[in-house]
Amino acid sequence: MEIKNVVVAGGGVLGSQIAFQAAYCGFNVTIWLRSESSISRTRPKLDKVRDSYLQAVELMASDPAPANWCAGIADAGRFDKDDCLRKVEAAYNGIRLELDMAKAVADADVVIESVAESVPEKIAFYKTLAPLLYAKTLLLTNSSTLLPSQFADVTGRPDKYLSLHFANAIWKNNTAEVMPQPKTSRESFDETMAFANQIRMVALPVMKEKSGYLLNSMLVPFLLSGLDLYANGISDPASIDTAWTRGTGAPRGPFQIFDVVGIQTAYNIISQYRKVPGLFAPLLKKMMLPYNFKAMEAILKKMLDEGKLGKSSGEGFYKY
Numbered sequence: 001m002e003i004k005n006v007v008v009a010g011g012g013v014l015g016s017q018i019a020f021q022a023a024y025c026g027f028n029v030t031i032w033l034r035s036e037s038s039i040s041r042t043r044p045k046l047d048k049v050r051d052s053y054l055q056a057v058e059l060m061a062s063d064p065a066p067a068n069w070c071a072g073i074a075d076a077g078r079f080d081k082d083d084c085l086r087k088v089e090a091a092y093n094g095i096r097l098e099l100d101m102a103k104a105v106a107d108a109d110v111v112i113e114s115v116a117e118s119v120p121e122k123i124a125f126y127k128t129l130a131p132l133l134y135a136k137t138l139l140l141t142n143s144s145t146l147l148p149s150q151f152a153d154v155t156g157r158p159d160k161y162l163s164l165h166f167a168n169a170i171w172k173n174n175t176a177e178v179m180p181q182p183k184t185s186r187e188s189f190d191e192t193m194a195f196a197n198q199i200r201m202v203a204l205p206v207m208k209e210k211s212g213y214l215l216n217s218m219l220v221p222f223l224l225s226g227l228d229l230y231a232n233g234i235s236d237p238a239s240i241d242t243a244w245t246r247g248t249g250a251p252r253g254p255f256q257i258f259d260v261v262g263i264q265t266a267y268n269i270i271s272q273y274r275k276v277p278g279l280f281a282p283l284l285k286k287m288m289l290p291y292n293f294k295a296m297e298a299i300l301k302k303m304l305d306e307g308k309l310g311k312s313s314g315e316g317f318y319k320y
């Protein structure tokens, strides 16, 4: 199936980015929103995303170092600043916002669900959507922690339903994890992989359902391992980071990553380990039990109370 018309449901942090990226790549894009007040929250988000693309293009033009490169915007070696700027403006002006769900999804080739991470809200959304969709429409979820098999039947099209999971700052962190559930057809999986590539994502197959997909399945235990060393008084953040960076050649250690991600998000992840145990599988039994979650939580809570939110506030584990 040739995909032309893309609908993103939800215009939040990620929905606005996914819509912008698809529009930037030349697709007809509609964002479905549930109320007038959602429109007034989504417009400024799109303004912000547009600014981020414009700043990225300027930076790539002035200093095309790998650290500045945004592969969601252009390939290295084939960069045409004017063409990129034209595409950013065309994306910004082309995205349609629609409150009427039936109108939004009429003739949609693909609907990408990016509404709040809540089971009842997602179920309610899929139930309303199911009778309105054309038979051809592929239905994708951007959920970070919920498995698609949980919703497959309520979508009314389990064979055409799977996860397409994006990363924040999609224009730079341009991976898309493609994860089918047991009832997804091979054809839908292949179409989703192809579509992800068409919107300049690096499509990564996740062949079995797994909370945390690929990246977070590795990153979260890594970050927790570093924090656990500190929480148990084994060593200090700078030494733990150096052990990792000098020892492996990786650019950042766990505490440098915590500061970039933000202490609030770190705290949320620590709090989430109880809710999403699958995030840590298969490490849970062997490695996670000795983790001193209480001490980790206390360290992060104290930092939050002191306003040390990470790089964004000028101080986290390090001062900036």
Ligand SMILES: NC(=O)c1ccc[n+]([C@@H]2O[C@H](COP(=O)([O-])OP(=O)(O)OC[C@H]3O[C@@H](n4cnc5c(N)ncnc54)[C@H](O)[C@@H]3O)[C@@H](O)[C@H]2O)c1
Pocket (backbone or CB within 6 Å): 009, 010, 011, 012, 013, 014, 015, 033, 034, 038, 113, 114, 115, 116, 117, 121, 122, 124, 125, 142, 143, 144, 145, 165, 166, 167, 168
């Ligand atoms: N924020 C991230 O870094 C990130 C990364 C990857 C995936 N995700 C996933 O993307 C999805 C959205 O996350 P977000 O960060 O954009 O959230 P957000 O809170 O910024 O946006 C959620 C959007 O959904 C709308 N919404 C909420 N409840 C709804 C309902 N019942 N019906 C219709 N619309 C509703 C809101 O109005 C808003 O537009 C989640 O499933 C999340 O797991 C988020």
